[in-house]
Amino acid sequence: MTGINRKAVFLSVDGGRIDFVSDEGELMASVAIPPGRVDAAPYLDLNICGCTPQVLGVAVVNPPSAYGRQAPYPVESGANPDFQPTPVSALEGETRLMLRKLQMQSKRLDARMAAMQSVEHIPTREADPVIEPVEAVEPAPAPVPEKPKAVKAKAEAPVVE
Amino acid sequence: MSSRRYIKRVWRVPKDRGALDYFATLVVKALVKHGWPARWELAEFTDGFVIYEQGATGPLPSDMQRAAEIAVRIVARTYRVDVTQFDNWVGLNRSYTVTASGHFKEVKT
Structure with missing residues (x-):
């Protein structure tokens, strides 16, 4: 019988034996159990390596605590047993934590700003307007006297012809 | 380019010249710290002073008037002084003395 709880009790009228069988099926040791009520722990402590008692x-009377306990992987689920969380998910967790921190900070800041807004404060005067130096406008009338000359020349041309 | 040197002046608020001077200097200091070119003059025969613009007399521009009103209110609330303000004239309603620690103390008669 495998899976004997350490707190189990061996009960018998005539006594019995506990065999330690290796994985290959070889009987490594066989220990006698005296009659009556015997604790299992010292027999399990013999612990002949790699053997099944x-x-x-x-x-074998198991303690009440041994019942109702789930064995590992009792259900055939579709979960991947080799699953390892990727570093991406760790990064995502960190990012979420940081976002939450930022949100908390922004909330605190908003509360402080609202408190500041509720208090009356002296308005700050705007700085004096900077007067930009006015750029010298290029003399526009300069080309004006040239045009009438051309017009005059054109006008004169037919007269010459 | 206008000079804004008055902003960088080191302000010493006089505690030995009476409550009105003290209050007026506090108000003008608060205004100047916020960039308003303010100065104050004693208003004769009234227990008060008048806030003027630097190098000018007469009523203040509207935005500066608003700032001056707020400054007077803040200083009065901070120092628990009972004041009256009418346009750019500010007066103390009760008689005060200035303590060595810079607080207004009402003179009980």
Whole structure:
């Protein structure tokens, strides 16, 4: 019998044996169990390496705490047993934490700003307007006297012809 | 380019010249710290003073008037002084003395 709880009790009238069987099926040791009520822990403590204890001739009474406990992987689920969280998910967690911190900070700042707004304060005067130096306008009338000359020349041309 | 040197002046608020001077200097200091070219003059025969613009007399521009009103209100509330203000004239309603620690103390008669 495998899976004997350490707090289990061996009960028998005539006594029995506990066999330690290796994975290959070889009987490594066989230890006698005296009759009556015997604690299982010292027998399990023999711990002959890589062996499975098998009990013969005695009843194994497990403690109440041994019942109702789930064995590992009792259900065939579709979950990948080799799943390892990727570094991306760790990064995502960090990012979410940072975002939450930022939100908390912004909330605090907003509250402070609202408190500041509720208090009357002296308005700050705007700085004096900077007077930009006016750029010297290029003399526009300069080309004006040229045009009438051209017009005059054109006008004169037919007269010459 | 106009000079704004008055902003960088080191302000010493006189505690030995009476409550009105003290209050007026506090108000003008607060205004100047916020960039308003303010100065004050004693209003004769009234227990008060008048806030003027630097190098000018007469009523203040509207935005500066608003700032002056707020400054007077803040200083009065901070120092728990009972004041009256009418346009750019500000007066103390009660008689005060200035303590060495810079607080207004009402003179009980």
